[in-house]
Amino acid sequence: MILIGIGANLPTARFGPPRAGCEAAVAMLGEFGVTVLRRSRWYESEPVPRSDQPWFVNGVVLVETALDPEALLDVLHAIEARFGRVRQALNAPRVIDLDLLVYGDLVRVDTRPPALPHPRLAGRAFVLLPMRDVAPRWRDPGSGRSLDEMIAALPGDYTARPLPEGAKDPPSS
Numbered sequence: 404m405i406l407i408g409i410g411a412n413l414p415t416a417r418f419g420p421p422r423a424g425c426e427a428a429v430a431m432l433g434e435f436g437v438t439v440l441r442r443s444r445w446y447e448s449e450p451v452p453r454s455d456q457p458w459f460v461n462g463v464v465l466v467e468t469a470l471d472p473e474a475l476l477d478v479l480h481a482i483e484a485r486f487g488r489v490r491q492a493l494n495a496p497r498v499i500d501l502d503l504l505v506y507g508d509l510v511r512v513d514t515r516p517p518a519l520p521h522p523r524l525a526g527r528a529f530v531l532l533p534m535r536d537v538a539p540r541w542r543d544p545g546s547g548r549s550l551d552e553m554i555a556a557l558p559g560d561y562t563a564r565p566l567p568e569g570a571k572d573p574p575s576s
Contacts, residue, residue, distance in 0.1 A: 443533035447573030
């Protein structure tokens with residue numbers, strides 16, 4: 404099971420508003436030998452940490468590929484580069500963000516990138532809720548915790564909720 408997180412809170416000249424950009428990023432995966440098997444609903448979520456930047460559109464896709472984790476991470480960075488993303492400050496607004504969340508049962512913490520499972524996924528509703536849409540039975544291979552257990556442990560002070568069908572951008576932004 405390979406899961407990729409997708410998010411954006413800025414429009415691009417080429418792809419339009421954040422949701423359209425996220426859709427375009429999902430479509431681009433196929434150009435790199437990554438087949439999308441399932442995709443979550445789109446979610447709207449407030450920035451973490453809270454700030455005055457626009458709300459995010461987030462989702463998760465379940466994919467299949469012959470690429471190893473390092474090559475897949477390179478693909479994700481190449482797609483981000485096509486969008487014009489330049490990594491600068493942590494938690495900055497972004498035109499696209501692609502994160503390798505899970506690669507099978509692989510656990511890698513203190514080795515070369517990517518760290519797996521993604522080191523911050525357990526504390527993020529905007530990752531866990533869409534993960535439940537595509538992989539409801541997933542368990543963290545390191546801790547053994549289920550998605551439902553991790554969702555129940557989330558702090559209740561951040562908003563992540565399904566984006567209404569047909570909405571182009573988070574209405575709360």
